[in-house]
Amino acid sequence: MDSGIITVMLPLALAIIMIGLGLELTPKDFSRVTKHPKAVLIALFCQLVLLVGIAFLLCKLLALPPLLAVGLMLLAASPGGSTANLFSYLFKGDLALNITLTAINSVVAALTLPLIVNFSILHFMQESQQISLQFAKILQVFGIIIVPVCIGMLIRHFTPALTEKLNKPLRIFAVVFLLLIIAGAIFSERQNIAEYLGQVGAATAIFCICSLSIGYFVPRFLGINSTQARACAFEIGIHNSTLAMTIALTVMASSTIAMPAAVYSIFMYIFAAGFGMLISKFAPLSAEAQTDARSNTAV
Template identity: 70%
Template sequence: MDTGILTIFLPLALAIVMAGLGLELTVQDFLRVRKHPKAVLIALFSQLVILVGVAFIICKILNLSPYLAVGLVLLAASPGGATANLFSYLYKGDVALNITLTAINAIIAAVTLPLIVNFAITHFIQDSTQIGLQFSKILQVFAIILIPVALGMFVRYKFPNVATKLEKPVRIFAVVFLVLIIVGAVLSERANIMNYLAQIGLATALFCIASLSVGYFLPRFFGVPSFQARACAFEIGIHNSTLAMAIAITIMNSSEIAMPAAVYSIFMYIFAAIFGMLLNRFAPLDHPAELTQNHSQIN
């Protein structure tokens, strides 16, 4: 996948996806953290510390190859995906909290993702000089995350009607782009794909289950209401695999590092749907009235 066309196309397509995320955000989404600081802090701690640690543990226990191990950690360090909001809505989560977490995660990830990935590269790969995220590559990560999001937010602020009209087409583009990038990554590694699935399938499944479980049960342990814990679970459990794959392929120039995110993309929606159904059956909401009010505000 190391071609000039892909080097140009993938960052451009990812920029459109991230701008689409920005189209759904406002400054108020960042300020809303003051209303529910505990839920936000626990979710961010789970995402940036616990799940990164879980990814390292899975890599060690399953003895993943160095590049696949870096790919799993890259996935863990990636922020939540935009579809987390949809799952939260479908399974009675706090959608406003999801939007807030998405907004904050997009900013924090621009700084934390390169640091975490560089640590993983140093830890797992002996010769890290060729693949590490040097300063110029860190700037690229920063640019493809923050600049498009800021541009999308600007369009939402200045031209709200235009932003509303663009949301659906950009979401469709995001889905198509995700499918294409998965297919491209798989085709580029087709000679090794069955071997990769054997190596990374269990690891990504375990990581997906851990992400959803930690995202729900840790906030509940600290007294966060059920509908907010559901929002945390989907925000943490549905990672931005599109971003992880694009960084792996374009900035790190490695389809192998993209494999964990590609496989995870297949698992995460299935597991998230099953997890949501289990929550609806076995974990009743403790603030249904507030949830109803919250959904009416979002809509």
């Protein structure tokens, strides 16, 4: 990719997307955690501990090359994407819980993502291949995530009419931008793409399936109702691959590290839709739960 696009346009475009995410959040989304703290804590545990651990094991078991291993760990450390809300709506998840998790994840990821990525760099990279993620770049990651989200929240608070006008265009922009960044990352590595797909395709597919399954079945096993478990599944299963790719291309200056997120982006919507259909068929909601889901959608 052109260096100007990487250093200026990608962070700017991602900032616009994160502002769009902020437009969907209010301070109540953070305080709402008190209404269902168990579900939030379980979801965060699944995302920050179980999935990061699974990504690490996949890197080891499948013997991923160092740069691709760091890329998979970066993807695992990325928070849920705003598309999770759409899937939760379609498959009768607790939308209020989704919004709460998105809000909390956005804050937590700004702190945990640099730590997880730094660990993966130290563990997987050889000294001659070292890519640093020093304090200045950690602040850059924090700024990429938190500052635009706060701007979006302020716009929603002070100009709700403008928020209504911006919501749909920003959602369309997010989808178009994701497609463009995937195309750009693949084009820049076009000579190696077949090799990368062979090396990381299985890892990303397994990781995507594990993310959705853990997001649903672990909360269910721990006593969370099906509506909230569906919300957790999509929040955990649909990672913000756009964020991961932008950090890989800008902060870490590596299109190879962006490859796992690019490949994952191809899988995640297909797998999420299939997973939603499966749980709808084999674990249907009770009439009471469906009523709760509809009422949560209105929140």
